[in-house]
Structure formats: C-alpha cells, structure tokens
Amino acid sequence: MSNYPTPAGSSALAERGVSRQYLTFTLGGELFAMPIEQIREIIEFAGMTEIPLMPAFLRGVINMRGAVVPVIDLAVRFGRERTEIARRTCIVIIEVEQEGQMLLLGVLVDAVNEVLTVEPGQVEQRPAFGARIRAEFIEGMINLDQRFVIALDIRLVLSVEELATLIGVAAEAGAVTAE
Amino acid sequence: MDMDMARDALVQEARELLAAMENALLEIEAEGASPEAINAIFRAAHTIKGSAGLFAFDRIVSFTHIAESMLDRVRNGTLPLDQPLMALLLECSDYIAELVDAIEARREDIEPDPERRARLEDALNALLGEPKAQVATVRQAAPEPAGQVEVESGESVSSDNWHLSLRFSQDVLRHGMDPMSFLRYLGTLGRIVHIVTLPDAMPAADEFDAESCYLGFEIDFASEVDRQTIEGVFEFVREDSDIRILPPHGKVAEYISLIGALPEPAGRLGEILVKGGALTSGELETVLARQAAEPVPAKPIGTLLVEQEMVPQAVVAAALTKQKQGEEKRAQEQKFIKVEVNKLDALIDLVGELVIAGAATNLLARKQKDPQFEEVSQALSTLVEQIRDAALTLRMVPIGEVFQRFPRVVRDISRELGKEIQLVVTGADTELDKSMVEKLSDPLMHIVRNAMDHGIESTAARVDAGKPAGGTLRLNAYHESGSIVIEVSDDGKGLDRERILKKGIERGLVQPDQILSDSEVFRLIFEAGFSTAETVTNLSGRGVGMDVVKKNIESLRGEVEILSRAGQGTTVRIRLPLTLAIIDGFQVMVGESTFVIPLELVIECVDVGGHDTRHNIVKLRGEPLPFLRLRELFDLPPADGVRESLVVVQYGQHRAGVVVDRLMGEFQAVIKPLGQLFNQVRGISGSTILGDGRVALILDVPNLIQRASRAQAALAWHGQATTTPEQTGGN
Numbered sequence: 042m043s044n045y046p047t048p049a050g051s052s053a054l055a056e057r058g059v060s061r062q063y064l065t066f067t068l069g070g071e072l073f074a075m076p077i078e079q080i081r082e083i084i085e086f087a088g089m090t091e092i093p094l095m096p097a098f099l100r101g102v103i104n105m106r107g108a109v110v111p112v113i114d115l116a117v118r119f120g121r122e123r124t125e126i127a128r129r130t131c132i133v134i135i136e137v138e139q140e141g142q143m144l145l146l147g148v149l150v151d152a153v154n155e156v157l158t159v160e161p162g163q164v165e166q167r168p169a170f171g172a173r174i175r176a177e178f179i180e181g182m183i184n185l186d187q188r189f190v191i192a193l194d195i196r197l198v199l200s201v202e203e204l205a206t207l208i209g210v211a212a213e214a215g216a217v218t219a220e
Numbered sequence: 221m222d223m224d225m226a227r228d229a230l231v232q233e234a235r236e237l238l239a240a241m242e243n244a245l246l247e248i249e250a251e252g253a254s255p256e257a258i259n260a261i262f263r264a265a266h267t268i269k270g271s272a273g274l275f276a277f278d279r280i281v282s283f284t285h286i287a288e289s290m291l292d293r294v295r296n297g298t299l300p301l302d303q304p305l306m307a308l309l310l311e312c313s314d315y316i317a318e319l320v321d322a323i324e325a326r327r328e329d330i331e332p333d334p335e336r337r338a339r340l341e342d343a344l345n346a347l348l349g350e351p352k353a354q355v356a357t358v359r360q361a362a363p364e365p366a367g368q369v370e371v372e373s374g375e376s377v378s379s380d381n382w383h384l385s386l387r388f389s390q391d392v393l394r395h396g397m398d399p400m401s402f403l404r405y406l407g408t409l410g411r412i413v414h415i416v417t418l419p420d421a422m423p424a425a426d427e428f429d430a431e432s433c434y435l436g437f438e439i440d441f442a443s444e445v446d447r448q449t450i451e452g453v454f455e456f457v458r459e460d461s462d463i464r465i466l467p468p469h470g471k472v473a474e475y476i477s478l479i480g481a482l483p484e485p486a487g488r489l490g491e492i493l494v495k496g497g498a499l500t501s502g503e504l505e506t507v508l509a510r511q512a513a514e515p516v517p518a519k520p521i522g523t524l525l526v527e528q529e530m531v532p533q534a535v536v537a538a539a540l541t542k543q544k545q546g547e548e549k550r551a552q553e554q555k556f557i558k559v560e561v562n563k564l565d566a567l568i569d570l571v572g573e574l575v576i577a578g579a580a581t582n583l584l585a586r587k588q589k590d591p592q593f594e595e596v597s598q599a600l601s602t603l604v605e606q607i608r609d610a611a612l613t614l615r616m617v618p619i620g621e622v623f624q625r626f627p628r629v630v631r632d633i634s635r636e637l638g639k640e641i642q643l644v645v646t647g648a649d650t651e652l653d654k655s656m657v658e659k660l661s662d663p664l665m666h667i668v669r670n671a672m673d674h675g676i677e678s679t680a681a682r683v684d685a686g687k688p689a690g691g692t693l694r695l696n697a698y699h700e701s702g703s704i705v706i707e708v709s710d711d712g713k714g715l716d717r718e719r720i721l722k723k724g725i726e727r728g729l730v731q732p733d734q735i736l737s738d739s740e741v742f743r744l745i746f747e748a749g750f751s752t753a754e755t756v757t758n759l760s761g762r763g764v765g766m767d768v769v770k771k772n773i774e775s776l777r778g779e780v781e782i783l784s785r786a787g788q789g790t791t792v793r794i795r796l797p798l799t800l801a802i803i804d805g806f807q808v809m810v811g812e813s814t815f816v817i818p819l820e821l822v823i824e825c826v827d828v829g830g831h832d833t834r835h836n837i838v839k840l841r842g843e844p845l846p847f848l849r850l851r852e853l854f855d856l857p858p859a860d861g862v863r864e865s866l867v868v869v870q871y872g873q874h875r876a877g878v879v880v881d882r883l884m885g886e887f888q889a890v891i892k893p894l895g896q897l898f899n900q901v902r903g904i905s906g907s908t909i910l911g912d913g914r915v916a917l918i919l920d921v922p923n924l925i926q927r928a929s930r931a932q933a934a935l936a937w938h939g940q941a942t943t944t945p946e947q948t949g950g951n
Contacts, residue, residue, distance in 0.1 A: 088914065089915070090813070090814075090907075090914055090915040090916065090917070091813065092894075092898070092901070092904070092917065093813075093853075093854030093855055093856065093903075093904075093917075094854060094855060094901070095901075099897075101915075102894070102907060102915050103915065104909045104913050104914065104915050107569070107572065107573050107576065107892075107909065108892070109892040109893075109894065109895070109907050109909070109915055111894075111895065111897050111898075139896060144895065144896065144897075201896060201897060204897055205896060205897050205898075205899060205900070208897055208898060208900065208901065209899070209900035213900070
C-alpha cells in the first residue's frame with residue numbers, strides 16, 4: 042500500500058497545522074496508528090471474563106483497578122480473523138465519549154510499537170478503496186518514508202451506539218435460540 | 221463559590237421550600253388555617269424571593285414578590301384564606317416551580333408560560349386591589365407609583381418620603397461590607413432628605429471593638445423607585461441586619477410596629493421621625509397612643525425580639541416561647557449535614573474497593589495457612605463488613621421523599637375526576653437507596669393515576685355498590701427479607717379479569733384455550749400498548765403506559781405484581797432490592813466461568829443426580845419445579861462427567877432451578893454495572909470483581925425464573941407435557 046494518489050482537498054488533519062502524536066500497533070501483521078489523546082493506558086493481556094451470547098468482536102470484560110472494562114477485538118471489528126492471544130498481546134484502554142459520559146473501552150491488539158510525532162504534511166487523505174477496512178474507520182494515511190500507516194478514526198471504530206446495537210442483536214438472537 | 225454550584229443549591233433549596241409550601245397549603249385545606257402553616261408559606265415564598273434576588277433572577281423575584289405581598293395580607297388577617305385563594309396559591313407555587321425549572325435548565329431569561337403568569341398576576345393584583353398590569357411586567361418596567369403601594373387598607377400618614385430604619389449587624393464590617401457604601405448607593409437612587417445616626421448601641425470605651433459596627437440610621441428618602449429597588453440596595457446585608465422600609469404614605473400601623481421593633485426608646489424614635497418629616501407631631505401622638513393601647517402585631521419570623529422593656533408582658537412571653545422553638549428547631553437541623561451526592565458515591569466506590577481487597581486478603585490468608593494471618597484477616601473482614609453496612613446506610617433515605625408529592629396529586633386528580641378520594645400513607649419512614657428514590661417517582665405517579673382514574677369508581681357507582689361514597693387510595697411501604705415492598709392499593713372495582721383475558725386473546729398474547737392464573741392474566745396489562753379502557757381520559761391518555769412502569773422497575777432490579785379482587789379493589793405491589801451497590805452473593809461455576817447469584821434469592825441447593833430432569837422440569841419433594849441449565853442458556857462449552865447441582869432460587873412468589881457445575885460459596889459482591897454497551901443483554905444483571913481480581917457476572921434471577929416458567933408453559937401448551945414430566949412423550 043504505497044503511493045496512493047492524493048485526491049484534491051486536504052485532510053482534516055492537515056488543516057490543523059500542528060503536529061500530532063500517534064501510537065502505532067500491529068494487528069494481524071499490519072501496522073495501524075491511533076491518536077494518543079484518547080488513550081488512557083496500555084496493559085499487558087492477563088486474562089478476561091467472557092460474556093455469554095456476545096458477538097465475536099466483544100471478547101469479554103476485564104477488571105481495571107475496580108472498573109469493569111469491555112474488551113473489543115479490533116481485528117474482528119474489521120471483519121478479519123479473531124486475534125489469537127500471544128506473548129505480546131496487549132489491551133489499549135481508550136476513553137470514548139458517549140452522550141456526554143466518558144466510557145472506558147479496551148482494544149485487543151497483537152502488539153504495540155511506538156509513539157510517533159506526525160507533522161501535518163505527513164498525513165494524507167484516506168483512499169476511497171483498497172484499505173480492506175471500512176473507509177469511514179480511516180482518519181487518514183500517515184506517510185512514513187514511502188510506507189503508509191492507516192490512522193484510525195477511533196470515534197467511529199468504537200462507536201458505542203453501533204457496538205451496543207450489534208450486541209443487542211446478538212443477545213436477542215441468543216435469547217431466542219436458548220429458549 | 222462556583223456559580224453553577226450556587227445555582228444548583230438555589231434550585232434545590234427552592235424546591236424544598238416549595239414542597240414545604242405545598243404541604244402547608246394542603247394542611248390548611250385539610251385542617252383549617254393555623255398561624256404556623258400560614259407563616260410557613262410566607263417564609264417559603266420570602267426565602268425563595270431572597271435567594272433568587274441574590275442571583276438577580278428577576279422573573280422569579282417579581283412574581284414571588286406579588287405573591288408575597290398577598291401572603292402578607294393573609295398573615296395580617298386582612299385577606300381571608302378561602303377556597304379560591306387556596307387554589308390560587310397552589311397554582312402560584314406551581315408556577316414558581318416552573319420558574320425554578322427554568323433556572324435549572326439555564327433558561328431563566330425566558331418566561332416559561334407568559335399567559336399563565338399574566339393570569340396569576342392579575343388574580344393576585346385583583347386581591348391586592350392594585351391596578352392591573354402595573355406590576356405585572358418584569359423588572360421595573362412599571363415602577364410602582366409612589367404612594368399607592370399599600371395605601372388601600374388602614375390609615376396612612378401624610379409624608380411623601382420613604383422611611384428607612386437601618387440597624388446594621390455588628391458583623392457587617394467583618395463580612396467585608398461598609399455601611400457607608402450602602403448609603404452612598406442609596407443616594408444615587410433618590411434624595412436623602414433627612415438622616416439621623418443612632419449611636420445608642422455603642423458600648424463603653426473599654427468594651428469597644430474596632431471591628432464591630434454599632435451604628436443605626438433613620439433615613440427619610442425621596443425617590444420615585446419602587447420598594448424592590450430600595451430593598452435591592454441592602455440585598456447583601458438583609459440576612460443579618462435589621463432593615464425596615466416604609467413606603468411613602470405608609471400605614472399608621474406600620475409605624476407602630478416599626479417603633480415597637482426597634483431597640484431605641486419609643487419617645488426618641490418618635491422625635492427622629494417627626495424631625496425627618498416622616499410623621500407629623502399629630503401623627504406621632506396617634507401612633508404612640510395606639511401603641512400603648514394595643515400589643516405590637518405579630519412580627520415576622522427571624523427578627524429577634526430585643527425590645528423586652530417596650531412591649532406588654534404577655535407579648536414578651538409569647539415571643540420568648542417562639543424564640544425557644546426556633547432554637548430547638550435549629551438544634552435539630554444541625555443533626556443533619558448536607559453532603560454532595562458525588563462525594564457519597566465516591567465513598568461507596570472506595571468501600572467497594574475495600575471489600576474486594578478484603579476478599580483478596582482473605583483468599584491469600586487461607587492459601588498461606590498461617591493461623592495468625594488468618595485471624596488478622598478475619599478481624600479485618602468483620603470491620604470491612606461493618607464499614608460497608610454503615611456506608612450503605614448513608615445513602616438510605618425514607619421513602620416519604622417520594623410519597624410527599626402524592627397528597628397534592630391525589631387532591632388535584634380527584635377534583636379533576638369529580639371523585640371523592642382520600643389518601644392514606646403508611647410506612648413513609650421505610651428507607652431505601654437514594655438512587656432508587658429518583659427513579660421510583662414516575663412509575664408510582666402512573667400507578668396512582670391509573671388507580672384513581674380506572675380503579676376507583678364514581679361516587680354514584682360506589683353508592684350503588686353499597687360502598688362508602690369516598691374512595692380510599694393507600695400508599696404503603698415496608699421491608700421484607702432484603703427487599704423493600706411498596707404497595708399502591710385502591711378500594712375500587714378491581715380489574716376485570718375476563719376483559720383483560722379477552723383482550724389478551726385478541727392481541728394474540730394468549731392462546732384461546734390456555735389456562736392462566738389470575739396473576740398471569742393481570743400481568744398482561746404490563747404488555748406494551750395494552751389497554752382495556754373503554755374511554756381514554758385525559759389522565760390515562762397522557763404519560764407512560766404500564767409497560768414503561770414495568771420496565772422502569774425492572775431496571776432497578778425490581779418486580780411489579782398485581783393483586784385484584786372484583787368489587788373490592790386492586791393492589792399494585794412493587795418489590796425492590798434495598799441497595800444497588802453491594803450484595804451478598806453466592807458463587808457458582810459452569811466450566812471455567814464464574815457466576816454470582818444474589819444470596820437472598822437462593823432457597824437451597826440440591827444434587828441433580830438423584831432427580832428426574834426431563835423437559836426442564838424437576839420433581840422436588842413431589843412438586844414440579846421448572847429449571848434451566850446455564851450451560852445451554854449461555855451456550856458454554858460442554859463438559860463431561862461433572863456432577864451438576866441445582867440451585868433453587870425464588871423471586872416474589874416464583875421459584876425455579878438453575879443447573880450449574882459447581883457451588884463455590886458465599887462472598888460479598890460489589891455490583892459493577894456492565895455499562896451501556898450491555899443494556900440489552902438479558903439474564904445478566906451486572907458484574908462483580910472476585911477476590912483474585914477476575915470479573916464475574918451476576919445472574920438476573922427474575923429474568924431466569926421468567927424464562928424457565930415460560931419454557932415450561934410453552935411445553936405445557938404444546939400438549940406434550942401436562943403437570944408431571946413422567947407423562948410426556950419424546951420431544
């Protein structure tokens with residue numbers, strides 16, 4: 042994935058004109074990035090509690106110092122194979138806003154890499170196709186020495202409303218078959 | 221202070237005062253007017269006005285001001301407190317509540333209902349005998365014309381000037397306020413015609429404290445502004461200073477009370493008043509003569525009586541008793557402190573953490589097998605348990621907080637419906653968690669409306685049926701085995717079983733030949749859109765349906781049940797857990813997953829092996845019991861060779877069994893809500909954290925029982941199983 046033609050019009054990021062920091066991480070062998078503002082912390086995977094009758098992207102819940110935090114398998118959310126737990130598996134704890142309330146969500150990733158400082162000029166608009174994940178999940182493409190990294194739009198990837206709807210559908214179906 | 225916080229405090233205070241006002245009004249309506257009740261109303265209106273004035277919420281100030289003037293007349297006995305006036309006062313308190321709502325919503329600049337306001341103000345002004353619309357508009361748009369304010373009743377004096385008597389509190393300088401600045405500001409609003417400084421309160425030189433203010437002032441003031449504006453000048457010192465303002469052409473009676481209330485000797489004050497032109501010497505004579513003849517009229521609460529040598533003995537005695545009562549009341553008030561809910565929640569959270577950490581320590585102690593360690597950790601757990609219980613009681617409030625709205629509601633609705641309904645409240649001091657109180661209010665309101673509208677018959681129908689003409693509605697609350705039970709009962713006609721059943725069949729909720737118990741039939745009314753009402757009245761037409769009531773109660777982990785007997789009445793019984801924060805839990809395992817069942821709902825545990833368990837019905841001591849397997853319900857991986865156990869749970873009247881692999885025992889579970897993501901998940905009510913830090917899910921027992929019974933009913937319906945599982949064929 043290199044040398045995407047840059048469509049006319051600059052991305053929302055470039056307009057800001059300030060550098061921004063991103064955390065890069067791997068998921069199914071591919072490198073992704075997300076802005077660090079919403080990241081609360083990164084913890085090593087140390088088991089979790091599965092919740093019955095949940096869709097595959099919801100892997101379970103963990104206890105983070107007394108708060109019960111749901112864990113989302115990002116790979117499944119992107120329509121890929123579920124993430125296998127390995128030595129470097131991490132959970133990135135992200136704070137998302139939902140109807141004025143802050144909500145903690147964990148995101149399961151294969152490994153976290155580094156924090157990048159990205160200049161506005163390094164970010165290009167998302168391609169219309171070809172990224173193999175839903176276009177709206179992509180905030181932009183970070184240009185790293187002719188190599189492109191997808192910067193995720195966490196707000197949409199972890200849209201509480203959408204996730205809750207999917208969970209509701211799964212729970213409903215589960216309840217029907219169980220009876 | 222943070223403005224938002226101050227605003228919230230104002231809103232809360234105003235609501236409490238309005239509730240007090242409404243209570244007093246209803247008390248007057250029921251038991252006749254008493255000076256205490258009238259004073260309570262006046263005080264509430266006055267305090268609301270004062271607090272709103274501090275924030276310059278002019279809409280509320282100007283409205284309350286008129287109401288207050290009218291209340292003042294009532295207090296003086298110049299206006300009789302009759303039925304229409306009561307209705308007007310109730311409506312005024314409603315409108316003030318609307319204005320308070322607007323403040324809460326940060327929309328204090330918009331009049332919530334200008335038409336209603338104009339109508340109320342007209343009615344008030346008509347009683348006050350004031351020209352329409354003069355005071356009706358907001359914020360000084362029409363200043364009260366000087367001289368017309370309170371002229372209508374009583375003799376008045378001839379002076380064209382306002383008379384102000386100021387006795388600043390000794391602490392006024394310490395509070396950072398300079399009396400001179402008030403006078404200077406007053407000077408900008410008009411002309412100070414005459415001023416006398418009163419150094420009477422000044423102590424001897426060696427007792428003199430340079431930081432105290434000892435001066436009083438008598439001022440005659442010529443100005444066109446209204447009373448409110450002049451009062452506004454002294455807004456910041458009004459609380460603890462003695463500020464009296466008499467309008468131009470004030471009543472003789474007011475001067476009498478003024479002279480009586482001020483600390484200085486009457487003769488001296490009289491001279492000052494004459495010198496300043498407030499009174500002519502003739503007028504002064506009348507005033508003094510009358511004052512000698514009659515006792516000083518009742519004073520507003522809060523002004524301390526200091527003029528003991530001035531007034532007749534009887535009045536002093538009465539005043540002293542009153543003062544003492546006030547002190548006792550204050551002492552009582554100090555038994556409570558107001559705490560922000562957030563702080564309380566933070567404390568409960570911490571206690572929750574403590575409980576979890578305690579459980580972890582216990583676990584470790586047992587593993588270490590060190591008797592001393594175990595002993596210490598045991599002692600610690602006992603303390604933690606006590607702290608938990610104490611912390612939880614902090615959030616408990618009497619259910620009376622919810623019930624107190626209903627006297628008014630019942631009064632209003634019974635008038636609207638033209639029915640005679642009496643409300644009987646019992647168990648108002650039964651306590652429950654504060655967070656539930658707020659969510660309980662709406663469902664209860666709906667049930668009460670329903671009972672009054674559909675339950676209790678019209679007076680004629682009641683008389684025909686040989687019942688007392690007036691219906692009775694009861695609100696009752698009590699504790700029962702770890703739950704709080706709230707009942708709304710009426711002595712009306714009861715639910716029409718046949719009609720509900722017919723409607724249920726029509727809507728396909730029930731099969732025509734299905735046999736249902738009464739409670740199952742009655743439960744149908746909780747189905748969405750279910751209504752058997754022949755006529756939709758404006759009461760049942762507005763608001764939520766019974767399905768929403770049920771949903772609200774269930775979201776509090778509660779249950780609603782209906783008991784009804786034709787011709788005798790209906791009782792709606794709501795059962796709620798006492799707290800939403802921490803429970804005693806019973807831990808069970810299925811495969812590798814741990815689940816928690818609230819201990820108070822567990823009846824017993826039985827080994828499944830010896831029982832016949834076909835078709836989700838087990839025969840326990842001769843009684844059939846529906847059950848379900850958690851493994852099947854939650855689609856967990858199968859396991860071989862486990863010896864399953866049956867946990868028998870009960871909720872309300874219903875029982876069911878839950879089959880699990882292993883029983884792990886009791887522990888204290890701190891309930892952690894699963895959050896919005898899991899709103900629609902059924903069968904699980906929340907989660908908790910185990911001693912080893914893992915998260916365990918809490919089973920939603922009422923939901924499980926319902927499913928087990930429904931599965932059983934479905935089976936019965938298919939005709940393959942009747943009452944005993946033995947008779948069933950293969951399925």
